[in-house]
Amino acid sequence: xxxxxxxxEAGHRRKFLAIIDDTPECExxxxxxxxxxxHTSGVLVLLYVIEPDDFQHWLGVEKIMRxxxxxxxxxxLDGYANKVRQCVGIEPELVVREGKPTDEIHKLIExxxxxxxxxxxxxxxxxxxxxxxxAVAGRAAAFPIPVTVVPQNLSDxxxxxxx
Numbered sequence: 457x458x459x460x461x462x463x464x465e466a467g468h469r470r471k472f473l474a475i476i477d478d479t480p481e482c483e484x485x486x487x488x489x490x491x492x493x494x495h496t497s498g499v500l501v502l503l504y505v506i507e508p509d510d511f512q513h514w515l516g517v518e519k520i521m522r523x524x525x526x527x528x529x530x531x532x533l534d535g536y537a538n539k540v541r542q543c544v545g546i547e548p549e550l551v552v553r554e555g556k557p558t559d560e561i562h563k564l565i566e567x568x569x570x571x572x573x574x575x576x577x578x579x580x581x582x583x584x585x586x587x588x589x590x591a592v593a594g595r596a597a598a599f600p601i602p603v604t605v606v607p608q609n610l611s612d613x614x615x616x617x618x619x
Contacts, residue, residue, distance in 0.1 A: 460569065468569075468570050469497065469498055469499050469570060470496060470498040470499070470570065470572045470573070471493075471498060471499040471500070471501050471549075471568065471570045471571040471572060471573075472489040472490075472492050472493045472498055472499070472500055472501065472571075472572075472573050472575055473489070473501045473503060473561070473564070473565070473571050473573070473574045473575065474486045474488075474489040474490075474500065474501070474502055474503070474575045474576075475502075475503050475504075475505070475557065475561065475574075475576065476502050476503065476504040476529075476532050476533055476536055477504070477505075477557075478532075479577075479579065480579065480608065481577035481578060481579045481580070481606075481608035482577060483536075483577075484577040484606050484607070484608050484610060484615070485575045485576050485577035485606055486500075486502065486536050486539070486540065487543075487606075487612065487615050488575055488577070488604070488606045488610075488615050488618070488619055489573075489575035490540045490543065490544045490546065490548070491544060491615055491616055491619030492573070492575070492619045493544075493546055494544040494545070494546055494619075495619055499546075499548075499549060499570070500540060500546060500548040500549070501548065501549045501551060501564075501568070501571060502533055502536055502537065502540075502548050502549070502550050502551065503551045503552075503553065503560070503561065503564060504529040504532055504533050504550075504551070504552050504553075505552075505553050505554070505555060505556075505557040505560045505561075506522075506525045506526065506529055506552065506553070506554045506555075507554075507555070507556065507557070508554050508555060522554075526552060529552045530550075530552065533550040533552065534550075536548075537550060551564060561574065562600065565600055565601055566600070571601065572601055572602075573601060573602050573603075573604055574601055574602070574603045574604070575603075575604045575606060576603060576604070576605050576606070577605070577606045577607070577608050578605050578606070578607055578608060579608050580607065580608040580609045
């Protein structure tokens with residue numbers, strides 16, 4: 457059970473959550489979520505999840521790898537944030553977490569009661585919709601907020617007309 461969403465109460469704004477990763481379709485999710493936030497006077501939250509499976513080494517190596525992963529996450533978030541600022545003129549919230557992506561998405565949604573919609577993009581390739589969409593689809597019934605899945609092949613104009 458998810459806590460009550462506060463996005464419609466006085467002093468709160470509805471937030472759209474987009475996940476930043478290294479998939480090619482990620483950019484389409486950010487484009488759609490940023491347009492929805494702009495068109496509804498909402499807020500865009502960009503989340504990058506660092507998966508800890510890569511840090512199972514000696515302590516010194518683990519620390520260096522964690523720092524490098526955090527720097528990579530920050531750089532990716534900054535890159536998308538700059539695009540959002542230039543394209544739609546809004547300032548996104550940037551969040552870095554460490555853990556399994558679906559677990560960290562759930563935790564963030566529970567902690568931030570203004571997050572009302574999760575926006576993902578489905579890949580258009582023959583290998584399927586992408587790892588995150590596949591993982592979320594398997595747990596969709598247990599997801600606490602609506603999930604919007606954007607096709608990767610939508611143009612900017614199509615996204616603007618739909619958002």
